Amino acid sequence: MTQGPSQRVRAHLWVGGRVQGVGFRFFVQRRARALGLSGFVRNLPDRRLELAVEGPALEVHALIENVRNGPPGSAINEVTLTWEEPRGQGDFMIQTDA
DSSP states (O other): OOOOOTTTEEEEEEEEESSSSSSSHHHHHHHHHHHEEEEEEOOOTSSSSEEEEEHHHHHHHHHHHHHHHOOOTTTTEEEEEEEOOOOOOOSEEEEEOO
């Protein structure tokens, strides 16, 4: 997918490792809101984290890099990423666990 820096994009990620119980959802929400992005983040029953984020490509890529590094106390061992059509979400929310 070719992306210009201001083109609106949506990324859907599943993150594995030590990502629950370390403040990861709050970390992602703070970073996403600071970058002006929309979407959601939630814990999954299999101990992974799921998030979807949309906004300008440059900022979405910045958040993806933040996710790959994670907050202190986390340990990322897997990130699965797919690109989707933007849905026009308005804010970045922490959703109830799946």
